[in-house]
Amino acid sequence: MAESSLVNKLFTVNSLNKLVFEHDTRTFSQAIQEIGGAMVGQTNLDAIRHLYAYMSKKHRNEYFYKNALLNKILLGRHSMNTTSALRELPVAGNILDFLIINGVGQVYEIKTELDNLKRLRQQVSTYYQAFSFCNVVTDESHLAEVQKILDFPQVGIILLTKRNTLHVVRNSEMYNEGLKHETLFKLLRKPEFERVLLRCCGQLPQTSQGRYYRACLAQFKGLDILEAQGAVLRELKQRAAENKKYAEPFARVPVELMELVYFSGYRQADFAELEDFLVQQVGEA
Structure with a gap:
């Protein structure tokens, strides 16, 4: 459907940046024309809210789910001062949709009504190699099948209801048996794993450049697995800390755009x- 394709394209970091900073209104104008109808005299914010309302009723895509998680969990239950979020984090060959770090790391794997569930069990099993708490966020149309696939009780199940609220069907429980040093280590960039090793071991390996990475991994494997996980979570949380510098202007961002702005690295x-x-009014140069 053309309208669905337009909202998919519009609600991305790249499209928002083009719209705001490059004044490239092509996708925005087309979406307004196809979905919004006549919006003469209304503001760009009015138009965005109208398009988002269309998405909430007709096409709840992955962005809609991520934005709900950011608004209702990170900002609704926690605080930007104490909690950080990451999205699309590579984990052992999979891409983790959403991660919220607040003392522990809570994984949120999204399965919208537009997705299939073929890889769900394998994805969740992979995330348990790095994180102790996993949740699946899904739609009513998938709920029964998700419950059937995830027949192990530690996985949390959250329903995005028709009223666009998050309903906890089953709370996540701690599960540490799947944790693997190598999966945790590979989440880190070089400066991050070097900080971990210096902090936890007091030194870095003295070896050739060609053997350095494997030597660092071997040293990391000497850590207790929960100590290793805690150190990795600390680094991942710090990676997202840039978002906290501008909490005051961020609080004024419209709800509809929160997730896009949070992950855009905005400055004042x-x-x-x-x-x-x-x-500005719609169509205003």
Whole structure:
């Protein structure tokens, strides 16, 4: 459906940046024309809210789910001062949809009504190699099948209801038996695993450049697995800490755009430019 394709394309970091900073309104204007109808005299914020409302009723895509998680869990239950989020994190050949770190790491694997469930069990098993708490967030149309596939009780199941609320069907429980040093280690960038080794071991391996990575991994494997996991979570949380610098202007971002802005690395001037764009009338240069 053309309208669905347009909202998929519009609600991305790249599209928002083009719209706000490059004044490239092609996708935005087309979406308004196809979905919004006549919006003469209304603001760009009005148009975005109208398009988002269409998405909430007709096409709840992955962005809609991620935005719900950010708004209702990270911002609704926790605080940007104490909690961080990461998205699309590579984990042992899979891409983890959403991770919230608040003392522990809570994985959220998203299965929208538009997705199939063929790889679900394998994906969750992989995430348990690095994280102790996993949840699947899904739609009513998938709920019974998700419950059947995830017949092990430690996996949390969350339903995005028709009213767009998050309903916990089953709470996640701690499960550490699947943790693997190598999977944890591979989540880290070089400066991150070097900090972990210096902090936990007091030194880095003295070896040739060609053997350095494997030597660092071997040293990391000497750590207790829960100590290793805690050190990795600390680094991942720090990776997302840039988002906390501008909590005050971020609080003024419309709910519909929170997830996009959170992961865009905005600076003070960027927030001001976004605000200027949102108050302009549709079609205003």
